[in-house]
Amino acid sequence: MILRISAKLGKKIHLAPDRILPADLNPFADWSAHLFTADRTQYVLISNTISLYSMVMFGRGLTDDCRFLDRVTGYMSDVIRSAGYESIFEKLIVPSLGIVRFSKALNRSVIGSMNDLIWQAKADLIQGGLSPFDVSFRLNEVPLSYLDYGSPKNVFEELSAHRQDQ
Numbered sequence: 717m718i719l720r721i722s723a724k725l726g727k728k729i730h731l732a733p734d735r736i737l738p739a740d741l742n743p744f745a746d747w748s749a750h751l752f753t754a755d756r757t758q759y760v761l762i763s764n765t766i767s768l769y770s771m772v773m774f775g776r777g778l779t780d781d782c783r784f785l786d787r788v789t790g791y792m793s794d795v796i797r798s799a800g801y802e803s804i805f806e807k808l809i810v811p812s813l814g815i816v817r818f819s820k821a822l823n824r825s826v827i828g829s830m831n832d833l834i835w836q837a838k839a840d841l842i843q844g845g846l847s848p849f850d851v852s853f854r855l856n857e858v859p860l861s862y863l864d865y866g867s868p869k870n871v872f873e874e875l876s877a878h879r880q881d882q
Contacts, residue, residue: 717740717745717746717747717809717812717813717815717816717817718737718739718740718745718746718747718765718816718817718818718819719747719748719749719785719788719816719817719818719819720733720737720746720747720748720749720765720818720819720820720821720822720826721733721748721749721750721818721819721820722748722749722750722751722821722827724750724751724752725749725750725751725760725784728751728758728775728778728779729778729779729780729781729783729784730779730780730781731780731781731784731818733818733819733820734820735819735820736819736820736821736822737817737819739765739766739822740812742808742812743764743765743766743767743875744764744804744808744809744812744875744876745808745809745812746764746765746766746822747762747763747764747765747788747792748762748763748764748765748821748822748826748827748830749761749762749763749788750827750830750831750834751775752834752837752838754837754838754841754842755841755842757774757775757776757841758774758775758776759772759773759774759775759837759841759848760772760773760774760775760778760788761830761833761834761837762788762791762792763826763829763830763833763868764868764872765822765826766871766875767863767868767871767872767874767875768826768829768830768833768860768862768863768868768871769856769868769869769871769872770830770833770852770855770856770868771791771792771795771848771852771855772837772841772848772849772851772852772855773787773788773791773848774848781818785816789813792805792809793805794849795849795852795853796809798849799853799856799869801872801876804872804876808876825862826862828862829860829861829862829863832858832860833855833858833860836854836855836858837851837855840854840855855868856868856869856872857869
């Protein structure tokens with residue numbers, strides 16, 4: 717698995733990847749993460765680098781790469797399973813967890829789309845009063861220009877269908 721972390725998140729967990737790894741051949745094994753603050757609370761946006769399928773979790777208590785990795789994989793499991801994608805998690809994500817590599821962001825388009833998702837997440841967290849778990853589901857319904865105005869949820873499902881056909 718590749719975890720692409722922002723400089724801000726890297727500073728928090730004391731990790732500074734020095735290069736950009738190429739995209740993983742398994743699109744479900746390539747994720748990007750960025751730290752942001754909403755109403756004086758830290759959160760982490762974790763997005764599948766290809767589909768931008770995203771989840772928001774609390775950033776409190778993340779002090780090193782081991783804690784970060786443990787929290788991310790546990791939270792990813794909870795969100796993906798709750799969305800009804802247990803088979804995707806078991807068949808396409810779990811096998812990639814054996815070796816995790818950290819990297820810089822893949823490209824500016826992904827960063828820009830993640831910034832758009834963060835803007836939406838802040839509105840849902842602060843004005844909407846939603847929990848990070850609930851925000852995760854709302855973000856995956858948002859159409860994004862990076863995805864030709866498709867939603868992350870739809871692209872995630874399409875990737876899954878294509879991957880399981882092989």
